[in-house]
Amino acid sequence: MNPFVYDIPTKVYFGRDQLGNLSAELAQFGRCVLLAYGGGSIKRIGLYDKIMTQLTESGFEVVELAGIEPNPRIESVRRGVALCKENSVDVILAVGGGSTIDAAKFVAAGACVDHDAWEFFGANAKPIERALPIVTILTLAATGSEMDTAGVISNPETEDKLGRLARPLLPRVSFLDPTLTYSVSPYQTACGAADILSHIMEVYFNTQEDLFMLDKMMEGLMQTVVKFGPVAVRDGENYEARANLMWAGSWAINGFLNGGKRKAWSCHPMEHELSASYDITHGLGLAILTPRWMKHCLSVGMVDKFVSFGVNVFGVDATLEPMAIAEEAIRRLEHFLFEELGLQRTLTEVGIGREKLAEMSRKACRYGDIRGFVTLTPEDVERIYEMSL
Amino acid sequence: MNPFVYDIPTKVYFGRDQLGNLSAELAQFGRCVLLAYGGGSIKRIGLYDKIMTQLTESGFEVVELAGIEPNPRIESVRRGVALCKENSVDVILAVGGGSTIDAAKFVAAGACVDHDAWEFFGANAKPIERALPIVTILTLAATGSEMDTAGVISNPETEDKLGRLARPLLPRVSFLDPTLTYSVSPYQTACGAADILSHIMEVYFNTQEDLFMLDKMMEGLMQTVVKFGPVAVRDGENYEARANLMWAGSWAINGFLNGGKRKAWSCHPMEHELSASYDITHGLGLAILTPRWMKHCLSVGMVDKFVSFGVNVFGVDATLEPMAIAEEAIRRLEHFLFEELGLQRTLTEVGIGREKLAEMSRKACRYGDIRGFVTLTPEDVERIYEMSL
The missing domain is CATH 1.20.1090.10 (Dehydroquinate synthase-like - alpha domain)
Known part of the structure; x- marks a missing residue:
């Protein structure tokens, strides 16, 4: 039996009506939030408005990274990294399923380095020593990205889809409200x-x-x-x-x-x-x-x-x-x-x-x-x- | 179904031969360690010497709280609190089973307040807002105190045995080596x-x-x-x-x-x-x-x-x-x-x-x-x- 280290400090708010804690959790990391999401389902279910109301009322500056695709692409990661650098983002709030959270992870890491985010992948992958803090609101039960150190990114140019694990990618706080998955097909x-x-x-x-x-x-x-x-x-x-x-x-x-x-x-x-x-x-x-x-x-x-x-x-x-x-x-x-x-x-x-x-x-x-x-x-x-x- | 918050950041080293990581983990909290243990079984199994060698070689100052009894008593907690205050202890290393770890928890809390540690218990219990960081080496599989926020202390004078939960009591790091329980009767x-x-x-x-x-x-x-x-x-x-x-x-x-x-x-x-x-x-x-x-x-x-x-x-x-x-x-x-x-x-x-x-x-x-x-x-x-x- 191999020895192992157990170390999963992600804090999880589970259940209905826990989003009231969002501002307090984000505030410990700073005032400028990158809100990352996908194709807009969070607008259809009213979640986007709920989040924006709370964040603006609490005085956060919000920068948006919208349109993260299923099987998220390195191009979305690059867009997010640029936004983080331009706006000195303090914390990333990923709202969606595994694709959005995975992309947010490499945005968080990419924002802390000078090289291109694709260099985190492949045989000669660059180390991931730091990342911006990540908070997630999960809207799809599937990948587990809300509580792990992993992510998978696609590069359509090379037809590569590559995974990466790194400790700094672990979300700090995740909100798991089962009712947010009611509208999943x-x-x-x-x-x-x-x-x-x-x-x-x-x-x-x-x-x-x-x-x-x-x-x-x-x-x-x-x-x-x-x-x-x-x-x-x-x-x-x-x-x-x-x-x-x-x-x-x-x-x-x-x-x-x-x-x-x-x-x-x-x-x-x-x-x-x-x-x-x-x-x-x-x-x-x-x-x-x-x-x-x-x-x-x-x-x-x-x-x-x-x-x-x-x-x-x-x-x-x-x-x-x-x-x-x-x-x-x-x-x-x-x-x-x-x-x-x-x-x-x-x-x-x-x-x-x-x-x-x-x-x-x-x-x-x-x-x-x-x-x-x-x-x-x-x-x-x-x-x-x-x-x- | 009630909502809940999951938040268990204790880091656990599980398995054989993980104690080499002890000094590095303790060092993040300071240089003066209160070593808390029970009746001496850790000396019989050679664990005491192993720990002391590592800690002294790594330059820690070690203060000892020995003789914590099964069903640990408030008097042991008081002794520990006094040692922490006299020596400006930075971190508590509890080596033993649940009794030792439970006592260490209230030593850790007691060291941060001016009142008597028994006032943490009972109907008008004082709040536990802070505690010294706690690291544990477990030698008995039973209470789970190595990864929870609880402890139970006895007061023979009043024939009371009272429990208390408090977030600051959660151990930061725990070492779980099953071979350390081989000699348990x-x-x-x-x-x-x-x-x-x-x-x-x-x-x-x-x-x-x-x-x-x-x-x-x-x-x-x-x-x-x-x-x-x-x-x-x-x-x-x-x-x-x-x-x-x-x-x-x-x-x-x-x-x-x-x-x-x-x-x-x-x-x-x-x-x-x-x-x-x-x-x-x-x-x-x-x-x-x-x-x-x-x-x-x-x-x-x-x-x-x-x-x-x-x-x-x-x-x-x-x-x-x-x-x-x-x-x-x-x-x-x-x-x-x-x-x-x-x-x-x-x-x-x-x-x-x-x-x-x-x-x-x-x-x-x-x-x-x-x-x-x-x-x-x-x-x-x-x-x-x-x-x-």
């Missing part, structure tokens, strides 16, 4: 649920020695997603479902579940190539790839983790043979993703063909084979893409 | 496991609306204690068991599991009277009381939580009638506490008779009826004590 809700489930599975399926307690907590979180994902898809204003998905989303990826495990993730690097090349929704890409990846990995020697997953998450009959339990677990996962959440089942359905599979496979392994639950070579990755067509 | 290990289980049950048995995900995580933590408590009792040097108990102990009570629930705890206030009057080990008192408290609370209207507990923690057959599941759950809990952990089953066995039951019942309700899972009047408390004889 059934499709985006489903993609979010698939993303959350994948974050847990990427850690759960692991050959390193486990802390049993963390495995049990992961199973509990996965049961939560399986139970409430479909409820939120059918009934967007179900508070219980939205609340469970939202808090599960943060804990799926804030690092607590790792407990010293150091294996690489598998489906995320494969998916990042799909959304880098085709701009599909991340959670959808994960949903399509994950069952195929499981089929690729399943063997007699690896069956134990599939058995726990099947029995403890999907309630598969524990008295069956291990391989039968594993296969049934994958079937139930498929049923969950493609029937209950209603996500598309194949790459073909979302307009992705064979044309870039080899190139994407090579790029997914740009830093070497993916050393996860089962090591994946570029050939393995291409096979999994093929299985997903 | 089977009896103390059993008491620790019972304490951890009780912390979770006090939150789990609740009539307020739940976050399903937290209930599932609680069930996972309870399963962890049930699985590894007996292993650690039988085989003290089992790293897996010690590690699971240790990390479960922190998460049982650091506040994460509450998720906005506001009901009072039930068994803890009843137990505090036992250990205030008879100085018995807290975990043992909880073990004796808890099954009786459950029998007192069980009714058709309250049966659901017992059913989840029985099925999901102890694997009771879910097809039985609810009341049968509940009764079987209590039987399995008793088997766990009194057979597998080997704890004493009755108050009589530990030398407690009827003589103070009425007085203790009155004191347990000193702030009014205990408004927990089921509201307990002084008469109810006395009945539960009687059942425990």
Whole structure:
């Protein structure tokens, strides 16, 4: 069992009507706020007006970075960095889902250096030693960016979508109000649920020695997603479902579940190539790839983790043979993703063909084979893409 | 579902051989360290020498507060406060279990005020606005004091044992090395496991609306204690068991599991009277009381939580009638506490008779009826004590 350091000081206001604390939290960092958001859904739901009223009444100077796209692009980050530098911004308030928060993170880091923000990514990435403080208001349960040190940025020029972890990127304060996700569409809700489930599975399926307690907590979180994902898809204003998905989303990826495990993730690097090349929704890409990846990995020697997953998450009959339990677990996962959440089942359905599979496979392994639950070579990755067509 | 604030910034070094980071962590707070510890077990296991060598080599000035007793007393706190004031202590390093860390917390607070430390307790308690920073090295998995804002102090003069929560008491950094608990006796290990289980049950048995995900995580933590408590009792040097108990102990009570629930705890206030009057080990008192408290609370209207507990923690057959599941759950809990952990089953066995039951019942309700899972009047408390004889 590896040693580890647990250190997640993000303060979270969870529940309805907590936004009254926003000004007090921002004020500890300064008076000039960069308000970062996406395509305007925060205006439709009245959140933008609520925030602006509070901030202007409290005397903040507000600079706006609007229009951050899904799969956020380095160009948006560059715009934000320029705004921070021109206006001597003190703190960034990111209002939105993972895309907005991810972009805000690299704006925060970029504002503290002289080089271009894209240099934070890739094999010779520049260090991230400082960042402006980040406060978030979450409007989509999915990436967990509100409580972790990670972000992913796309560069359409190079067709790269690259992730980066750095301690200064951890949000200082996050507001999680489940009612702010009521208007998320059934499709985006489903993609979010698939993303959350994948974050847990990427850690759960692991050959390193486990802390049993963390495995049990992961199973509990996965049961939560399986139970409430479909409820939120059918009934967007179900508070219980939205609340469970939202808090599960943060804990799926804030690092607590790792407990010293150091294996690489598998489906995320494969998916990042799909959304880098085709701009599909991340959670959808994960949903399509994950069952195929499981089929690729399943063997007699690896069956134990599939058995726990099947029995403890999907309630598969524990008295069956291990391989039968594993296969049934994958079937139930498929049923969950493609029937209950209603996500598309194949790459073909979302307009992705064979044309870039080899190139994407090579790029997914740009830093070497993916050393996860089962090591994946570029050939393995291409096979999994093929299985997903 | 109530809103809540999640805010647990304690940094935790978990696992073997992390103590090398101690000096660097202490140095951020200053150069004069109050080293607080208990009866000397840290000398027997070589930990004292290891710490002193590192601290003196790193140039710290070390003041010692030794001899903090189990069920720590206000007199030890007063001694510590005096040492802090005389020596202008910058940071407190508490090395031990919950008793040592609890005492250190009120030393830390007492060092920042002019009044006596006992005035932090009771109905007219003084506020705790500041405290010296606290760093802990945990040597016993039980109270969770290493990652929470709470402490309990005894006053033998008044036969009071009173708890207090205050934000400044939260340890800044805690070192959790499971190997430091290898030498904990089977009896103390059993008491620790019972304490951890009780912390979770006090939150789990609740009539307020739940976050399903937290209930599932609680069930996972309870399963962890049930699985590894007996292993650690039988085989003290089992790293897996010690590690699971240790990390479960922190998460049982650091506040994460509450998720906005506001009901009072039930068994803890009843137990505090036992250990205030008879100085018995807290975990043992909880073990004796808890099954009786459950029998007192069980009714058709309250049966659901017992059913989840029985099925999901102890694997009771879910097809039985609810009341049968509940009764079987209590039987399995008793088997766990009194057979597998080997704890004493009755108050009589530990030398407690009827003589103070009425007085203790009155004191347990000193702030009014205990408004927990089921509201307990002084008469109810006395009945539960009687059942425990």
